[in-house]
Amino acid sequence: MFGREFYVDPSRCIGCQSCLKACEECDTHRGISMINFDFVDRRESIATAAYVCWHCDEPTCAQVCPADAIKKYDDGIVGSSLKPRCIGCSNCVLACPFGIPKLVPEYEQMMKCDMCYDRTSVGKKPMCATVCPSQALTYVTPETIAATRREKPVNTFWFGNQKITTKVYMMAPADAGEIAIDVADYTWEGENELVPQAF
Amino acid sequence: MAKLPSTQEELSRRFGPHLNYNPPAGWQRDADKRGDQLVKTHCCFCGQQCGIQLKVRDNRVTGFEPWEEFPFNRGMLCPKGVKRYLQGNHPDRLMDPLMRTADGFRAATWDEALDFTARRLRELQEQYGPDSVAVYGGASLTTEKSYLMGKFARVALKTRHIDYNGRLCMVSAGTAYKAALGVDRAPNPWNDIMQAEVLMAIGANVGECAPITTDYIWRARDKGAKLIVADPRFTPIARNADLYLPVRPGTDLALLMAMLHVIIRDGLTDREFIDAHTTGFEKTAESVEPWNPRRAADVTGVAPEAIEKAAHWIGESRKAMLMHARGLEHHSKGVENCEAVVAIALATGNIGREGAGPIMITGQGNGQGGREHGQKCDQLPGQRSLTDPAARAHVAGVWGISPDELPGPGYTAVEIMNAIHAGEIKGLLSICFNPLVSLPDANFTREALEKLEFFGVIDFFLSETAAHADVVLAGSLQEEEEGVTANVEARVIHIKKAVDPPGNARRDSEIICDLARRLGRGQYFPFTEPREIFEELRLASRGGIADYYGITYEKIDQNMGVFWPCPTLDHPGTPRLFEGGRFFHPDGRARFMRLAWRDSGDPVDAGFPVYLTTGRVVSQYLSGVQTRRIGALVDQNPEPKVEIHPRLAEQHKINTGDWVTVTSRRGAITLQAMVVRTIRPDTVFIPYHWPGGRSANRLTHRTLDPRSKIPEYKVSACRIEKAAGPGGRW
Numbered sequence: 045m046f047g048r049e050f051y052v053d054p055s056r057c058i059g060c061q062s063c064l065k066a067c068e069e070c071d072t073h074r075g076i077s078m079i080n081f082d083f084v085d086r087r088e089s090i091a092t093a094a095y096v097c098w099h100c101d102e103p104t105c106a107q108v109c110p111a112d113a114i115k116k117y118d119d120g121i122v123g124s125s126l127k128p129r130c131i132g133c134s135n136c137v138l139a140c141p142f143g144i145p146k147l148v149p150e151y152e153q154m155m156k157c158d159m160c161y162d163r164t165s166v167g168k169k170p171m172c173a174t175v176c177p178s179q180a181l182t183y184v185t186p187e188t189i190a191a192t193r194r195e196k197p198v199n200t201f202w203f204g205n206q207k208i209t210t211k212v213y214m215m216a217p218a219d220a221g222e223i224a225i226d227v228a229d230y231t232w233e234g235e236n237e238l239v240p241q242a243f
Numbered sequence: 244m245a246k247l248p249s250t251q252e253e254l255s256r257r258f259g260p261h262l263n264y265n266p267p268a269g270w271q272r273d274a275d276k277r278g279d280q281l282v283k284t285h286c287c288f289c290g291q292q293c294g295i296q297l298k299v300r301d302n303r304v305t306g307f308e309p310w311e312e313f314p315f316n317r318g319m320l321c322p323k324g325v326k327r328y329l330q331g332n333h334p335d336r337l338m339d340p341l342m343r344t345a346d347g348f349r350a351a352t353w354d355e356a357l358d359f360t361a362r363r364l365r366e367l368q369e370q371y372g373p374d375s376v377a378v379y380g381g382a383s384l385t386t387e388k389s390y391l392m393g394k395f396a397r398v399a400l401k402t403r404h405i406d407y408n409g410r411l412c413m414v415s416a417g418t419a420y421k422a423a424l425g426v427d428r429a430p431n432p433w434n435d436i437m438q439a440e441v442l443m444a445i446g447a448n449v450g451e452c453a454p455i456t457t458d459y460i461w462r463a464r465d466k467g468a469k470l471i472v473a474d475p476r477f478t479p480i481a482r483n484a485d486l487y488l489p490v491r492p493g494t495d496l497a498l499l500m501a502m503l504h505v506i507i508r509d510g511l512t513d514r515e516f517i518d519a520h521t522t523g524f525e526k527t528a529e530s531v532e533p534w535n536p537r538r539a540a541d542v543t544g545v546a547p548e549a550i551e552k553a554a555h556w557i558g559e560s561r562k563a564m565l566m567h568a569r570g571l572e573h574h575s576k577g578v579e580n581c582e583a584v585v586a587i588a589l590a591t592g593n594i595g596r597e598g599a600g601p602i603m604i605t606g607q608g609n610g611q612g613g614r615e616h617g618q619k620c621d622q623l624p625g626q627r628s629l630t631d632p633a634a635r636a637h638v639a640g641v642w643g644i645s646p647d648e649l650p651g652p653g654y655t656a657v658e659i660m661n662a663i664h665a666g667e668i669k670g671l672l673s674i675c676f677n678p679l680v681s682l683p684d685a686n687f688t689r690e691a692l693e694k695l696e697f698f699g700v701i702d703f704f705l706s707e708t709a710a711h712a713d714v715v716l717a718g719s720l721q722e723e724e725e726g727v728t729a730n731v732e733a734r735v736i737h738i739k740k741a742v743d744p745p746g747n748a749r750r751d752s753e754i755i756c757d758l759a760r761r762l763g764r765g766q767y768f769p770f771t772e773p774r775e776i777f778e779e780l781r782l783a784s785r786g787g788i789a790d791y792y793g794i795t796y797e798k799i800d801q802n803m804g805v806f807w808p809c810p811t812l813d814h815p816g817t818p819r820l821f822e823g824g825r826f827f828h829p830d831g832r833a834r835f836m837r838l839a840w841r842d843s844g845d846p847v848d849a850g851f852p853v854y855l856t857t858g859r860v861v862s863q864y865l866s867g868v869q870t871r872r873i874g875a876l877v878d879q880n881p882e883p884k885v886e887i888h889p890r891l892a893e894q895h896k897i898n899t900g901d902w903v904t905v906t907s908r909r910g911a912i913t914l915q916a917m918v919v920r921t922i923r924p925d926t927v928f929i930p931y932h933w934p935g936g937r938s939a940n941r942l943t944h945r946t947l948d949p950r951s952k953i954p955e956y957k958v959s960a961c962r963i964e965k966a967a968g969p970g971g972r973w
Binding site for chain 2: 055056057058059060061062064065066068069074075086087088089090091092169171174175176177178179192193194
């Protein structure tokens with residue numbers, strides 16, 4: 045089914061790591077998981093977060109790749125590195141503001157989530173969003189998300205002065221329009237500054 | 244006789260647990276373009292019984308594919324489900340029957356192993372009487388196998404002692420629901436959860452122990468439901484709780500009584516419902532009268548205001564659900580705990596409707612179906628009582644024996660082990676049960692096993708318990724024999740046979756029937772296929788509470804499961820119980836039970852000042868016989884860790900990663916610490932899936948709930964001290 049988008053809601057995540065385990069069962073990259081998973085600070089909290097690639101509209105990883113090995117396809121999916129081109133330099137690993145790409149040493153290649161191209165291209169959901177027991181990772185239509193969730197999808201992120209828009213959505217509290225991660229982003233520094241309004 | 248035949252190290256070298264990481268054909272098999280066969284079946288790990296499609300090729304399970312059409316989990320799976328397929332093709336798999344030798348085990352023929360087993364059982368019974376041998380069953384067995392075990396014990400072996408590991412699971416909830424409501428079943432289908440306005444989870448670590456239920460709770464929250472979580476630990480679902488009640492281990496009853504106190508005091512009861520559909524309200528009201536929130540606060544460690552708020556949220560709603568699991572049930576007052584939950588639901592009229600009800604979250608694979616058809620010590624098929632003359636006559640009729648031949652009720656699971664330790668029971672036949680890891684007070688259990696004159700085990704891996712056996716009959720995995728189970732909602736579902744048992748291993752039901760033949764009772768066990776057992780089970784359950792007469796394999800497949808009771812072939816099944824306030828007691832009324840406070844069986848004192856509570860982690864299942872052999876699941880939780888609050892840790896100068904010795908009145912184990920703010924400062928937590936020197940059950944105690952005989956796993960007294968290094972592995 046077309047028209048479905050990917051939504052990430054860390055507030056739903058229970059830390060079970062089913063996504064991580066299921067990703068490596070996916071046929072195109074069996075044995076290697078492309079999920080990014082973190083315990084935020086286990087001493088202080090049970091909070092966990094599982095992420096896929098955000099599939100940026102203007103992917104930083106592709107912009108910094110010296111070998112032109114990372115392609116964005118027509119449907120907005122940013123692929124894993126192309127094996128014949130990737131030189132394993134880790135530029136993308138260092139540059140991605142979300143920390144998504146991983147260098148897989150045994151293949152000397154950067155690999156990352158390709159939104160289960162083999163599954164989504166034939167109308168299936170990505171593996172992680174299919175199995176996720178809390179539906180912290182979910183793949184549904186925008187209408188379904190609007191009708192069923194109390195959080196609101198956001199796909200505009202500020203990293204300092206870098207504004208990034210993405211194909212994948214983050215579920216945020218209902219009054220959040222954009223997500224900024226630096227306190228400096230909320231401070232008043234004059235009229236002409238590229239600063240999102242505080243939410 | 245039943246001491247270990249060789250050292251643990253030697254046994255481990257040969258029988259594991261070894262870690263299986265890779266699918267049978269390897270990860271990369273692009274060259275092989277033949278399609279896999281997909282078998283629609285269910286996960287074997289836990290009572291959710293998620294629908295899953297197993298990939299099968301060349302009689303091997305090679306992977307999985309989500310089954311999105313199955314309505315209960317809609318493709319969702321926890322990591323255990325994702326990796327479950329790796330229990331097949333496992334290097335530790337028992338391929339032949341094993342006979343004990345002077346220094347280990349040797350492979351034997353089936354004739355030799357079965358003849359020996361039957362002969363030893365008969366010898367013991369001739370020498371010491373029929374009740375000198377006992378049978379242990381398990382709640383991960385299909386319902387057909389569970390039924391067969393009950394019949395085998397009573398008809399073939401003629402012993403009264405059969406019980407199962409569900410005794411360690413939720414029997415206190417079952418006893419409470421049966422007493423109060425007349426039936427042992429969660430009253431609501433899971434879709435009801437999404438209609439609730441208030442959800443309370445008490446003693447239910449849903450995120451780790453029933454992971455896919457999380458989505459039901461989150462969907463309720465998305466629609467505006469308030470979530471209350473009562474738990475000594477800040478569990479994953481507590482993170483989104485609108486109200487978190489950090490209840491001290493062993494004091495849930497005080498919390499619940501105080502909530503009911505507030506509900507009655509503030510006029511939040513549903514008087515009309517109470518008058519029309521229940522009896523005994525006054526005695527319950529009387530018993531909670533002294534339990535004002537201030538008094539309960541001192542006992543439970545929960546603030547009086549929080550207790551008031553929880554009571555008001557539930558009392559002011561007519562769509563409230565109270566969910567509970569082992570955290571409420573594993574107590575020497577487990578039945579009262581669950582009766583208190585039911586009493587709150589009844590008093591507020593929150594039962595028998597969409598979004599309203601008390602619900603138990605059954606934990607084991609066939610936790611529901613495995614307790615309905617006769618492997619409990621006091622029960623006959625259909626949830627019938629073994630002491631009811633009409634029930635005895637009905638079942639004896641189906642079985643073709645005289646009711647007088649049916650033994651009476653026997654001992655429960657822990658009592659059987661006590662009787663083995665005392666020398667009263669001399670022989671044991673066990674299937675699907677690893678008591679050395681799962682029973683409380685593991686040192687006592689080991690002593691008991693060493694006293695057995697004969698110990699036979701049916702299993703697919705050599706469990707820590709099976710290592711003590713005289714004979715191990717190589718049985719089958721869930722995916723190697725067809726059958727049914729009932730999931731947490733009492734939805735009866737169809738387990739498909741995906742592959743044949745490997746090597747000389749055999750289907751469990753064949754082994755049992757062959758053993759019955761050797762005991763001279765073959766005419767009562769003519770089954771060649773599970774379907775034939777199910778057909779007899781339908782008749783045996785007919786007219787009972789758990790009535791399966793109207794269920795067939797085909798009907799299950801057509802309807803994605805059928806909820807019992809289902810008394811006739813044209814009956815659609817019963818997803819929701821108690822609609823219109825009709826309960827299962829003869830007068831149709833629910834019972835309020837008198838609630839009385841008792842201290843737990845292992846109180847804290849100056850020598851053992853810290854509460855110990857035990858439970859699961861998400862990547863392991865029960866005693867770990869299966870999940871400790873799957874690499875990806877072990878990597879997620881390689882070892883048990885002691886969760887300690889920083890306040891308690893600082894007193895002992897313990898940091899995360901330090902070795903800590905935890906000592907109770909039974910024993911001591913040394914594990915690494917995990918210092919976290921997500922547990923009460925007076926409590927430590929240890930998961931129980933591991934054996935030997937890492938076994939939480941070396942610390943737990945054998946105090947039982949007097950009615951349900953469930954052990955009090957959830958509260959023991961202990962002390963902690965920093966250790967120099969790891970303790971003994973065994």
